[in-house]
Amino acid sequence: MNERLARIVLGVVLPASAAAIAYLPYLIYRDDLPDRLATHFDGSGTPDGSMTPSMFVVTTSVLLGVGIVAMIAVALTRRPLHQVAGPVGGAMGGFLAGLGSGILAVTVLSQRDLVDWTDASSPWPMVLASLVLSIAFMVAAGLLTSELPIRPHPLPDPAAIPVMALDADEHAVWSARLHNRWLLVLGAGITIAGVVYAVFTQWWILVPMAISGLAVLTFTSLRVQADGNGLHVSYGVLPWPRTHIPVDQIETASVIDIRPRDWGGWGYRGSLKLMNQAAVVHRAGPGLRLDLTDGKVFAVSVDNPETPAALLNAEVARQRATSS
Amino acid sequence: MLLRVDLGSTQPLHEQLAGQLRAAIASGDPAAGEKLPPARDLAESLGVNVHTLLRAFKTLRDEGLLEVRRGRGTIVTDAAAQQAHFVDLARELVTESRRSGLTDDEIRALLEAQL
Structure with a gap:
């Protein structure tokens, strides 16, 4: 359209x-x-x-x-x-x-x-x-x-785009977990408050409270993995939802400082489909930013984002070399 | 935690992986008590057989760096970071000694003498 x-x-x-x-x-x-x-x-x-x-x-x-x-x-x-x-x-x-x-x-x-x-x-x-x-x-x-034009994110600082040296025969995987205790307390608090409230008033209160409690609990732990297939983010202990960004959709990977107010708060903010940007904001601080080939931007909080950024840039370069 | 393997190297893959894991643990990432990613995921990403990776896990378990807890997966032991350093020193001692022609019995005697 x-x-x-x-x-x-x-x-x-x-x-x-x-x-x-x-x-x-x-x-x-x-x-x-x-x-x-x-x-x-x-x-x-x-x-x-x-x-x-x-x-x-x-x-x-x-x-x-x-x-x-x-x-x-x-x-x-x-x-x-x-x-x-x-x-x-x-x-x-x-x-x-x-x-x-x-x-x-x-x-x-x-x-x-x-x-x-x-x-x-x-x-x-x-x-x-x-x-x-x-x-x-x-x-x-x-x-x-x-469908309407959106203000573009400023391009990543070239100094924040590291590249790992990978030989043709070398394969690499990077994986990290993130935990947020405050979210755990909040999620458990909401769920317990929902149960208590439901017992004393109307049972159906439990449904929205349990859903929001579980949604918060899902975000208390994250696993982020970067490899030759791209970036995978999984949330909590459940196999779903997951985010996968294939390496052929990545233009560059870089290191950013995630400020929750730039992305609309904590949790999964935005939508790659509807808003052309999405961020998994776990806390204020270092994060990995992916600029995608269609101009969209994805970001996720991780400690030491230099390593996954360097790995993904190397895999992107390797993919382009083999496909051209 | 970063793991990399060189499929073209003469060093066996499980040894490369054990070395990478040991170095990662020695550097504090993954930290003590942290759960390792599922072996199947890591093996798939690296393009190696899952048994190759599990063999590397087993080596580190024997060295006391990892422990397998039922229902919780593979965890980095509390003493792992420190332990990893000594394991590295011991490996270096063995490699160097063998290179200069010492037999395994002589290396054992060498260590015994120091205790």
Whole structure:
């Protein structure tokens, strides 16, 4: 997809579709709605809060409006986008627009013909539907934003690009593990808090808490391996997820100082597919940076990144020598 | 930890690997208590047979630098970094002595005399 078309879809088609999803059901069924809509439910799915339909339209329109403004703003930006703020802004705009329009549409569609708002049925199908819609909008907006020009990372310092001397018959592998005790404490804390909270309140709290706890625990240990096949990163003890960057996709490997705020925080930040950059930020400090042949950038925290950088540059040179 | 092997060298691969591992442990990376990467991964990366690598692991285990813990994999022993240094000295002594024509019994006697 070319850049112009991406801007049009992101700035016009997506906002217009979100607005249509939000307001068309309301305009069609506004006379069939009860005086008040059920807008809040307790944990068992019984409605316990309500709003007038017009008030509900205003509330959801705020979400929708923020999302639409964000998508249009990204679509209208002529300058190359900031590496983190641009893609995040586009995707979050899509998410909010999808959420606002989804909530309004499914509420109107599921509560039309109700006599009284207390008769509203369980909200879970509606929550699920709005969530699916907002994720669809988020992915669409994120993919479109990735078509727009992004501010290039400054090229690595030539002094930070070491090359190892490898003979034709020599094979090498470099491997390192990284542990972060603070993340271990945090992950365990979240998981335990989830269990305790679930025991005393509602069991389903455990699901999001356990997922976020496990996500943090996954990042408490990393194994990074560099060899003739490229770079492999595996997380935690599980065989999945893994990251593999083949050597033929690497342009240069270099040494950088990773500052979490440059990459958007700790953990796996960014996305090679959607944001043209990704970093496994384990802590502030030395890291290995890979500039890929398609202009994308991958970085990972490691101690002594000179060795894997030198090894990968040697393997890249060897690969090019044999393929040309 | 960096391991490299030269497939064209006359030195046997398992000896090259044992030497590389010993040097890595002596330098403190991998550190005491650290788990080594799976032998299968390393062997694949290096283009050597996994048994060749396991043979190098076994040599270092016999030297007291590595220990195999059930369910935990291959771990660097606590005394490994220091031990690796003495193993290197001992290897050097044996190599040098043999080169200057000493028999193995003479080398043993030499060491005994120092104890």
